[in-house]
Amino acid sequence: MTQPFVLTRRRALQLGAVGPAVAASTALQAQPARAPLQIVGPWEIGGLAPANSGYVFTRMQITETLMEAGDDGTPLPGLAERWRVSADGLVWHFTLRSAARFHDGTPVTAAAVVRCLQAARVAPALLSLAPIRSLEADGSGVVVVRLASPHGGLPALLAHSSTMVLAPSSYGSGGEVKAVLGSGPYRVVSLAPPQQVEAAVFEGYDGARPAVERVRYLTVGRSETRALMAEGGQADLAYGLDPASLVRLRKRGRVRVDTVTLPRTAILKVNAGLPALKDRRVRQALSLCIDRAGIAKALLRDPELSATQLFPPTLKAWHDPTLPPLIHDPGSAARLLAEAGWRRAADGLRDASGRPLQLSLRTFPDRPELPVIASALQEQWRQAGIAVQVNVGNSGDIPLGHRDGSLQLGLAARNYCTVPDPTGTLMQDFTAAGGDWGAMGWRSDALVQALSELSRSTSSAERAAALRARVTAVLQAELPVIPVTWYRQQVAVSGRVTGVSLDPLERSYRLSAMRWSA
Amino acid sequence: MSGKRTAWGGILLRRAVQIVALGLLVGTVCFFMARSLPGDMATRIAAGRYGYDLVSNAAADAVRIELGLDRPLWLALLQWWGEIARLDLGTSLVTGNSVWSEVVHQLGATIDLAVASLAVAVVVGLPLGTWSGLHAGGCIDRLTLALAVVLRAVPPFLLAVLLMVLVAVRLGALPVAGDHHVGSVLLPALTLGLGLAAGLARVTRAAMREAAASPSFEFARTKGLSDRQALVRHGLRQAAAPVVAYLGVHAVFLVEGAVVVETLFAWPGIGHALVHAVFGRDVPMIQGAALCMGLLFVVFNLLVDAGCLALDPRRRRGEAA
Numbered sequence: 001m002t003q004p005f006v007l008t009r010r011r012a013l014q015l016g017a018v019g020p021a022v023a024a025s026t027a028l029q030a031q032p033a034r035a036p037l038q039i040v041g042p043w044e045i046g047g048l049a050p051a052n053s054g055y056v057f058t059r060m061q062i063t064e065t066l067m068e069a070g071d072d073g074t075p076l077p078g079l080a081e082r083w084r085v086s087a088d089g090l091v092w093h094f095t096l097r098s099a100a101r102f103h104d105g106t107p108v109t110a111a112a113v114v115r116c117l118q119a120a121r122v123a124p125a126l127l128s129l130a131p132i133r134s135l136e137a138d139g140s141g142v143v144v145v146r147l148a149s150p151h152g153g154l155p156a157l158l159a160h161s162s163t164m165v166l167a168p169s170s171y172g173s174g175g176e177v178k179a180v181l182g183s184g185p186y187r188v189v190s191l192a193p194p195q196q197v198e199a200a201v202f203e204g205y206d207g208a209r210p211a212v213e214r215v216r217y218l219t220v221g222r223s224e225t226r227a228l229m230a231e232g233g234q235a236d237l238a239y240g241l242d243p244a245s246l247v248r249l250r251k252r253g254r255v256r257v258d259t260v261t262l263p264r265t266a267i268l269k270v271n272a273g274l275p276a277l278k279d280r281r282v283r284q285a286l287s288l289c290i291d292r293a294g295i296a297k298a299l300l301r302d303p304e305l306s307a308t309q310l311f312p313p314t315l316k317a318w319h320d321p322t323l324p325p326l327i328h329d330p331g332s333a334a335r336l337l338a339e340a341g342w343r344r345a346a347d348g349l350r351d352a353s354g355r356p357l358q359l360s361l362r363t364f365p366d367r368p369e370l371p372v373i374a375s376a377l378q379e380q381w382r383q384a385g386i387a388v389q390v391n392v393g394n395s396g397d398i399p400l401g402h403r404d405g406s407l408q409l410g411l412a413a414r415n416y417c418t419v420p421d422p423t424g425t426l427m428q429d430f431t432a433a434g435g436d437w438g439a440m441g442w443r444s445d446a447l448v449q450a451l452s453e454l455s456r457s458t459s460s461a462e463r464a465a466a467l468r469a470r471v472t473a474v475l476q477a478e479l480p481v482i483p484v485t486w487y488r489q490q491v492a493v494s495g496r497v498t499g500v501s502l503d504p505l506e507r508s509y510r511l512s513a514m515r516w517s518a
Numbered sequence: 519m520s521g522k523r524t525a526w527g528g529i530l531l532r533r534a535v536q537i538v539a540l541g542l543l544v545g546t547v548c549f550f551m552a553r554s555l556p557g558d559m560a561t562r563i564a565a566g567r568y569g570y571d572l573v574s575n576a577a578a579d580a581v582r583i584e585l586g587l588d589r590p591l592w593l594a595l596l597q598w599w600g601e602i603a604r605l606d607l608g609t610s611l612v613t614g615n616s617v618w619s620e621v622v623h624q625l626g627a628t629i630d631l632a633v634a635s636l637a638v639a640v641v642v643g644l645p646l647g648t649w650s651g652l653h654a655g656g657c658i659d660r661l662t663l664a665l666a667v668v669l670r671a672v673p674p675f676l677l678a679v680l681l682m683v684l685v686a687v688r689l690g691a692l693p694v695a696g697d698h699h700v701g702s703v704l705l706p707a708l709t710l711g712l713g714l715a716a717g718l719a720r721v722t723r724a725a726m727r728e729a730a731a732s733p734s735f736e737f738a739r740t741k742g743l744s745d746r747q748a749l750v751r752h753g754l755r756q757a758a759a760p761v762v763a764y765l766g767v768h769a770v771f772l773v774e775g776a777v778v779v780e781t782l783f784a785w786p787g788i789g790h791a792l793v794h795a796v797f798g799r800d801v802p803m804i805q806g807a808a809l810c811m812g813l814l815f816v817v818f819n820l821l822v823d824a825g826c827l828a829l830d831p832r833r834r835r836g837e838a839a
Contacts, residue, residue: 047613124577220784232687395570396561436574
């Protein structure tokens with residue numbers, strides 16, 4: 001029996017979403033077909049769960065998070081067009097954009113958001129770091145977050161891709177994500193994990209309509225292949241290029257190379273609990289032996305990436321240009337080592353009472369430059385009389401070595417803006433007990449207090465700046481982790497597109513701002 | 519007829535036994551190898567799932583508890599055997615998807631690539647080998663020999679980069695990588711197929727020379743057939759058996775080469791998947807992918823047996839006797 005047609009509110013909304021889609025698709029048919037904008041990068045789509053591959057979908061603007069972030073990490077409206085926090089810092093209200101729609105045409109409701117945030121609280125997702133007492137929907141348009149203690153980093157956590165908001169129809173009966181239906185300006189057209197996702201403009205989006213109609217992301221594991229795809233005109237945006245390919249691309253001039261410094265630093269994690277490394281002078285000597293400029297120039301082909309302090313200039317609030325820079329000074333290093341009791345023995349190695357200064361360094365090849373940097377460090381320290389054995393293993397070996405106490409030195413590339421505000425990451429790294437990717441056998445009460453106060457976000461702007469300055473000064477003086485180089489995102493951009501800008505926080509490809517050149 | 523049936527039955531039975539033995543052996547060996555790799559499995563899986571930025575001891579502990587990685591080895595192996603008995607390859611530890619669905623998708627891409635590579639080898643190698651065999655010592659024969667030496671000596675990754683630079687970037691004739699453009703398969707197929715074509719041309723040449731010198735070929739000529747007729751009716755069939763056997767054996771070359779070539783060309787095949795599974799310590803994926811690659815070898819061998827049996831009636835009679 002045929003059901004009589006009833007124009008419910010939901011149907012009206014669906015028609016409202018479908019109507020423009022039909023009109024636009026008719027208009028599209030009249031246009032000549034243009035190949036989708038092709039992005040290639042090394043990142044795989046390792047499953048549909050937000051914690052696994054959420055970053056792929058947020059970068060492609062398929063999904064949205066409650067909060068967005070400016071280049072410097074400033075909280076900006078996302079799915080929540082405005083927010084407010086109670087005077088005691090314990091209750092946060094996030095008001096959703098009333099016209100926001102999921103890609104299945106249903107409205108974005110507070111209940112749908114709460115469901116996603118509840119799932120995102122399961123460790124190791126970052127939202128589990130917030131002291132959340134409850135998540136509630138206040139009507140259909142307001143999400144209420146109640147905290148056990150004030151946490152100023154909440155907006156930053158709510159900008160992380162693991163908190164991306166999906167339509168209820170994205171979930172299977174067992175709560176697993178079976179499709180990615182977000183609310184962004186692009187919707188998934190085809191998905192072939194772990195390599196490809198293609199997206200097209202979502203006509204029901206409540207914001208400005210993007211000019212680029214279709215976009216395809218392809219995972220390409222080899223950086224040389226990505227560079228050749230850019231050079232051959234097959235890729236419009238090629239991310240993660242290796243230094244050798246960059247030199248070639250720049251020389252040939254077929255594509256433009258855009259760069260942005262990232263809030264990522266290659267760091268040496270030092271086990272300051274060891275007798276040799278407990279002495280601050282030895283840690284400083286290790287740092288003074290490092291020819292950062294040489295490493296940056298020869299290995300990264302970019303002398304400006306020499307890390308003179310932990311935070312790169314991208315992190316304006318944390319980078320302190322007045323700090324005395326970390327320098328290469330083997331003479332001072334030798335003096336400090338001698339003062340600490342480590343004198344050159346007959347074999348050229350430093351020795352204290354029959355104990356040679358021998359250390360082991362663990363690193364991993366997920367970032368191909370790390371093992372090479374490790375070899376350079378090994379040689380620079382050898383010249384200073386410090387014998388270091390390099391072990392290239394898995395990324396997990398460093399946190400594991402932290403846990404069982406076996407780590408001596410670890411070389412890693414640490415992203416201080418996993419969420420836009422570095423405070424949370426720093427609190428993980430430099431708590432009193434140390435952190436998996438941060439301090440080991442070292443603590444500073446002044447630093448812990450400063451970070452703790454910063455995280456409550458109740459301080460004035462001046463006070464917050466003073467606290468950040470204290471943190472950077474302590475880290476620069478004590479060197480519980482030793483900065484080596486900063487990182488730069490290098491992207492080959494084809495002449496087919498204009499309006500390309502790179503996100504230093506690596507949260508978005510900013511597709512909706514791009515235009516075809518002709 | 520009954521002899522033919524017996525020969526076929528023998529082949530199928532042998533291969534069926536091989537499949538079961540291979541499944542158990544490959545799966546078990548992969549299990550122990552993956553479990554004995556250095557480093558903590560849980561942290562590696564956590565890195566595969568969440569990226570190394572989010573790897574921490576807490577994340578590793580969550581993974582360890584979720585997947586029961588603290589269970590005794592024998593229990594995990596028994597579980598896998600039980601799943602295999604139910605024809606279930608299990609679930610990927612990294613993506614959470616069914617291994618079967620992932621492997622089917624990836625194996626399909628690898629088979630596409632293998633078939634295209636075989637086609638390249640046959641199209642290039644067979645005519646050159648046949649011509650060289652019939653005109654031994656000629657200009658084409660010498661040129662083919664030189665080409666074969668070079669192509670067999672060049673490792674697949676080098677050939678791949680050369681093809682990418684020359685054909686894709688300089689000439690712009692084909693896509694550099696990926697699998698979504700028309701002609702995407704050609705460069706990876708050429709990379710794998712040219713090496714195989716080189717060997718095939720030499721084997722075909724030798725087989726062709728032997729066939730052309732055989733009494734049956736001579737008899738065909740004396741009974742009044744032209745060179746072309748003798749070649750088509752007698753020579754080609756006689757020469758085909760060793761060529762088919764060679765192709766079967768060297769199908770291994772294709773699958774081995776696929777690991778490198780798929781990674782270089784971003785081809786979503788099983789070789790690529792296997793490498794990633796090893797990095798991610800995804801034991802069920804390693805077992806599933808290795809098992810399917812092993813089965814592929816058995817299937818190739820079955821096809822070779824079938825081809826040889828169809829080409830050589832003496833073998834059917836001999837086995838039936």
